[in-house]
Amino acid sequence: MAVEPVVYGASERPPRGDYSRARDDYTCAQDWSAYTAQDHDTYHRLYERQSAQLPGLASQAFIDALPSLGAKERIPRFDDVNERLTRATGWQLVAVPGLIPEVPFFQLLAERKFPVTDWIRQPEEFDYIVEPDVFHDLFGHVPLLFNPVFADYVQRYGEGGLKAARLGACEMLSRLYWYTIEFGLIREDGALRAYGAGILSSAGELPYAVRSPEPRRLPLELLRTMRTRYKIDSYQQTYFVIDSFQQLFDLTAQDFAPLYAQLQGLPEFAADGRD
Ligand code: HBI
Numbered sequence: 001m002a003v004e005p006v007v008y009g010a011s012e013r014p015p016r017g018d019y020s021r022a023r024d025d026y027t028c029a030q031d032w033s034a035y036t037a038q039d040h041d042t043y044h045r046l047y048e049r050q051s052a053q054l055p056g057l058a059s060q061a062f063i064d065a066l067p068s069l070g071a072k073e074r075i076p077r078f079d080d081v082n083e084r085l086t087r088a089t090g091w092q093l094v095a096v097p098g099l100i101p102e103v104p105f106f107q108l109l110a111e112r113k114f115p116v117t118d119w120i121r122q123p124e125e126f127d128y129i130v131e132p133d134v135f136h137d138l139f140g141h142v143p144l145l146f147n148p149v150f151a152d153y154v155q156r157y158g159e160g161g162l163k164a165a166r167l168g169a170c171e172m173l174s175r176l177y178w179y180t181i182e183f184g185l186i187r188e189d190g191a192l193r194a195y196g197a198g199i200l201s202s203a204g205e206l207p208y209a210v211r212s213p214e215p216r217r218l219p220l221e222l223l224r225t226m227r228t229r230y231k232i233d234s235y236q237q238t239y240f241v242i243d244s245f246q247q248l249f250d251l252t253a254q255d256f257a258p259l260y261a262q263l264q265g266l267p268e269f270a271a272d273g274r275d
C-alpha cells in the first residue's frame, strides 16, 4: 500500500525514500542485500570518524552501548541488533523509508519500536545530510535504547505524543524531543557530555555542543523547553542540560495537558534563547 511521503521544513526537494515500499504503519523491510559496497564503506568511514571523538564528549552510557550495534565495517542487519536490544530493554528496531508523520511515529515509539531509516547518504553528503539516514538513526539513537531508563523515557514520549496529537499540541511536544532525544546534553561527574542523537551523529556539532563558548546551555525545564523554537539547518544556539536520565523520565511523569494550556498564553523564545 502506498503511503504519503513526509517533508519537514522548507525543503524543496522530494524526500529520498521510496514510500511505495511502506506498510500502513509506515514500516518496511530493510532490504539489506540492496546495500552496495560503497554504502557499507560510507557507514564504516562515518562510524570511524565519529567513534574516535566520543571520549570526553559523549555520555558514558552511549559509549558503553555503542559496540552493541555490531561490526562497524558494515551497515548492520536490524534483526541482528534486535537480538541484543530486545533482550536488553524490550525495544526493537523497525525499518522506515525516511521521516514519517507524527502520529504513526508516536505510535511506534509507544510500542517500543524505533523507526530507523534504511538508506544511507551519498559520499558527497558525508559531512551533512538534510534528512535523517541510517547512520543518524542507528549510530545516533540506538545505543541509548540499551539504557533501561532512557528507553522508558522514549516510550513515554511516544505515549505523550499520541495524547498531544489529540490535544493539538504536537509542536510543543516536538520541541521536547528536539532538545532532549536529538540535542540533549547531560552533566556526568560534573562534566558536560552529549546524549542527543543529532549531536552524536554530527562530526562538527559534537565538539561545538559540548565545548564551544557560543551556544546557551540552560538546565532542562519543561515550560522553557517547549517555548523555545529551534533551527533544523544550523548548529543549535540553545541546549538544555539534564543531570541524569532518571530526571528526564521523572519530569515526564506529570500530565502535560495543563502545561499545554499554560503555554497557549506564554510568548515563545527564539532559537537563540532570547525573547
Ligand atoms: N520520522 N522516521 C522519523 N524519524 C523522526 O525522528 C521523526 C519522524 N517523524 C516525526 C518526527 N520525527 C518529529 O515530529 C518529532 O518531533 C516527533
Ligand code: FE
Residues within 6 Å of the ligand: 132, 136, 137, 140, 141, 182, 197, 198
Ligand atoms: Fe533523529
